[in-house]
Amino acid sequence: MAGSVRHIIERDGRFRARLIVPVRLRPIIGKRELSEALGGDRRAAERRAHAVIAKFQNELARAERQLELQGGVIPKRRFSEDEIAHAHYGEELAIDDAVRNIPGKRPNLSFTRPAYVAALKRVAAGSTSTEEAEAVIGWAVTKFSERESREIITDTPEWQKTARMLALVQLELIARETERDQGNFNGTPDLPILKKEPAQPAPDPVRLKTLFDGYFRELRAQNRGAEAERRWRPVFEDLRDFLKHDDALRITKQRLQDWKDDLIARYAAKTIRDSYFGAVKAIFAWAADTGRIPSNPTVGLKIKVPKPILAREKGYNDEEAIAVLKAATNYKPKVSDNPATTEQPALTAAKRWTPWLCAYTGARISEMTQLRKEDVKVKDGIHYLRITSDAGSVKTGQYRDVPIHPHLIEQGFLEFVKGSAAGPLFYRPSPRTTSARPWRTVSGRMSDWVRSLKLIDPRVSPNHGWRDRFKTIAIEVGMNPRSADAIQGHAARTAGENYGDVTLKARKVAIDKIPDYAAGMA
Structure with a gap:
């Protein structure tokens, strides 16, 4: 166990939050335990664990409420008549076969069998009372009622139908036992329902949540997908709410087309597509490829x-x-005597440096705001930034090294980094921090700050606009396209571009x- 915080485990220097799912709730939640990675830093893991465990406990509480609504019983499958x-x-x-294998244990029922057969025939014909039918075959009806998701209530048409069918089956069984008593073990049933193979039972449900989590x-x-998981969870909740099942x-x-029509009334086409x-x-293709579902309905x-x-x-x-x-x-920053309204130094530093960092790297703003002191490195005289998911999240999941532009060094960026405390440069971790990211x-x-300056066209994204501009500048100055893509974390456009490495020197x-x-600022 890591530290003093409950429900944290450590494996190979990495920490995870883990909560065991009670056996009674596993059919609802779909797994034996709830688990989430907390990273490799013990203190950060312990800080994050409280929120993660609270989330797990809320999930267990919801499952408990669902179980209560079901009367404390997990639904069982309903069987067909055949x-x-x-x-x-x-x-x-x-x-019958097992009893015959025990010497001296098979009773002689020949003297009661005629009366039992006559009673079964009355039940099968529907010409007897409920009391007699229950006495004759009720035990078999109860056996299957207990296995199902429903109770077959006595003195109802459903009970009567099931009892009549089982009485016919019981008559077939008596015929087989009689044949066996005479040494004939090759008898076959004449009852039509027994002559045909039973229909395949409906497969167990495959929960959307199970696919999503898997x-x-x-x-x-692979240390990937954290951001997509956050963005896609509401999508699957929306789909489940629309379908009214999971x-x-x-x-x-067709149901996905119906969902599409519903989405069109609420969102822009680009939002729906992307x-x-x-x-x-993505998830249904994965589920079909891995055999979790027989086909992909999203094709x-x-x-x-x-x-x-x-x-x-x-x-x-x-x-x-x-x-x-x-x-x-x-x-x-604005000067304030009230500590509650005083801007934190880390945010002031973000406003000072992250626009410049984005301008000279073409990086995503979140890749810059997650930078840590240890992500600013030097190798062979080249100062560079290591953009890595260890610091937060990277869309591709792959780290990349981006040399620092000389003008950033000239402005004192390295001195700023040197004077900063270890850890994040543009926010200060705190046990009171409510945001997981x-x-x-x-x-x-x-x-919000850049928008408030009213210096850019409203049609331009304050943060993403730097990525577009970097690509434009790269074209203007004749930058090698592979180098530009490597710097911005874009994938190779052709198979040939996967050969060879774009080295730190080439990026510099x-x-x-x-x-x-x-x-331009002079």
């Missing part, structure tokens, strides 16, 4: 997205970039091609 007939016939023959369990093992095996292409369809297509699920009409460039133009970078350079909170505040050559923004 399944009941075949099961009873097979089980009773097996019992998909991301694989990604977490069984992936019951989902058809967020909603992207999530369900062919599409939505037409109108091509956006661009009235300007997607990224910052020269004037906007210079204006925002000037604001970052000159930023001073504080670097995202900072990136959101950066977006590319970064140095970016013009110094200081020239």
